[in-house]
Amino acid sequence: MTDFDSDLSSSADFDCAPVRLTVDLGALADNWREMAYRSGKARAAAVVKADAYGLGIEDCGTALYEAGARDFFVAVPQEGATLRAYVPDARIYVLSGIWPGQERMFFEDDLVPVLASEEQLAFWMSAISERGDHPCALQVDTGFNRLGLSFQDALALAGDVSRPASFSPVLVLSHLHSGDTPSSPLNRKQLESFRQVADAFEGIESSLSASAGIFLGPDYHFDLTRPGIALYGGEAVNGMKPLKPVAKAEARIVQIREAETGSTVSYGATHQLSRQSRLAVVSAGYADGYLRSLSGAGVPIRAGGTQGAFGFIAGHRVPAIGRITMDLTIFDITDVPAAEIRIGDYIELFGPGMPLDEVARAAGTIGYEMLTGLGLRHERRYIYPE
Structure with a gap:
């Protein structure tokens, strides 16, 4: 069973890292055994x-x-x-x-x-x-x-x-x-x-x-x-459910801000808020492999109203809004109860709550590129099989 909450190899560095990556080696081994069986x-x-x-x-x-x-x-x-x-x-x-x-x-x-x-x-x-x-x-x-x-x-x-x-x-x-x-x-x-x-x-x-x-x-x-x-944990065949998720990428919330109706978000003012909003600014961007094409607005692949990426926190999917930048991404957390999120919490960028290939499709790419494009700044934790 995949258990991304296991604390077998946690460290102070991992617990406070701006961006972090958990790799479930037990799930990896299980996936190999499944493919060996197949x-x-x-x-x-x-x-x-x-x-x-x-x-x-x-x-x-x-x-x-x-x-x-x-x-x-x-x-x-x-x-x-x-x-x-x-x-x-x-x-x-x-x-x-x-x-x-x-x-x-x-x-x-x-x-x-x-x-x-x-x-x-x-x-x-x-x-x-x-x-x-x-x-x-x-x-x-x-x-x-x-x-x-x-x-x-x-x-x-x-x-x-x-x-x-x-x-x-x-x-x-x-x-x-x-x-x-x-x-x-x-x-x-x-x-x-x-x-x-x-x-x-x-x-x-x-x-x-x-x-x-x-x-x-x-x-x-x-x-x-x-x-x-x-x-x-990536899709091998188009439309087929993948095996167990192996990797979970997360980014820390560095600021939560209130934003007024009609105000704009991120570079180019490409996203205008249609309501009073709560925004979470997280410490991951395209330098961390969170591709600019995942932006909610303001990049060519998002033209025509195509929706960008979602993150996952406290059981809720939250949309990325505005352009993703080198080191920061902004998520709209208005629909998440305020008591469930605080500064310092982590939003899952992809993992068991936000499937890798769903995120990849939002970027116009495939899970392979999302994984191999991970930046050097992720603090890593490996969960070993029992």
């Missing part, structure tokens, strides 16, 4: 790139490892080197592959490069001829037009009897571009292409699905799945 016969990895989606690769990596994950994916080798100390015998894949000058990091920290181009392949062949055998993975493009060998080049490589014996990939992978839209016929088209590639590399494990693909069913699971956003 992966059926396939083994479930854990994607911890971008500092574990902004929540901290050290603590999240440890919790996922203790939950049972033994395969991890990072974006760059520096992330893999950091993670290695926390997952001592796990396999760590680096999605950006390898480039000259990075050899020492890969070999010393036992990282597995995901090779995605002819140039990387050629460099890898050179590296292993000098340093000896080392596992690698191969990425194939099946319609994304992002990273990976072309479908034709991958099949040619699989059938090349002259390829060096030292080139021994342990995984062949691809990525779905529309997995979050189950009705898309392009998912099946990519699946059919990847099956041909997987069959061509007989005896080598294969992986197609990230979080969204897992929900498409067993046909998409292959040997290894790669859950990411679902682990952190």
Whole structure:
């Protein structure tokens, strides 16, 4: 059960921080176990790139490892080197592959490069001829037009009897571009292409699905799945309820003020009050990852009367009004009984009371960006599983 009120790792710094972030590692572990269950016969990895989606690769990596994950994916080798100390015998894949000058990091920290181009392949062949055998993975493009060998080049490589014996990939992978839209016929088209590639590399494990693909069913699971956003409590599939919330971001109320009918709020005077109002000024803004596009008024994405973000406090949803600024946001708390809020209290920006993806949609973006865009000023508390 998620318990954001647990005080297992509270501190004086957290209790008075201007902005703070609570990460429920028990919920994270539960979400991984759920995705592992949904992966059926396939083994479930854990994607911890971008500092574990902004929540901290050290603590999240440890919790996922203790939950049972033994395969991890990072974006760059520096992330893999950091993670290695926390997952001592796990396999760590680096999605950006390898480039000259990075050899020492890969070999010393036992990282597995995901090779995605002819140039990387050629460099890898050179590296292993000098340093000896080392596992690698191969990425194939099946319609994304992002990273990976072309479908034709991958099949040619699989059938090349002259390829060096030292080139021994342990995984062949691809990525779905529309997995979050189950009705898309392009998912099946990519699946059919990847099956041909997987069959061509007989005896080598294969992986197609990230979080969204897992929900498409067993046909998409292959040997290894790669859950990411679902682990952190974000929506993996459009319109599908996410798993347990993992992160709660809060901002402290630094002032409560009375404002007159007809007066305006924040930069540009873009919001005019239609009633006598009580306003809470909180210490979070776009420097903290609370995006300017969440503003209640005065930014292009809010044109045409589209409503901005809401916060959550004392059981009430409260709207952000006026423009969000670098360090401050203003919420209208007029409808919350005065006795229930005081200066120093915290408004939840997203979390169990204000769903991450609802906030993201108000900003015109996705939960991934909300999490990975968290600023450096959040004081963090990690709630550990019992």
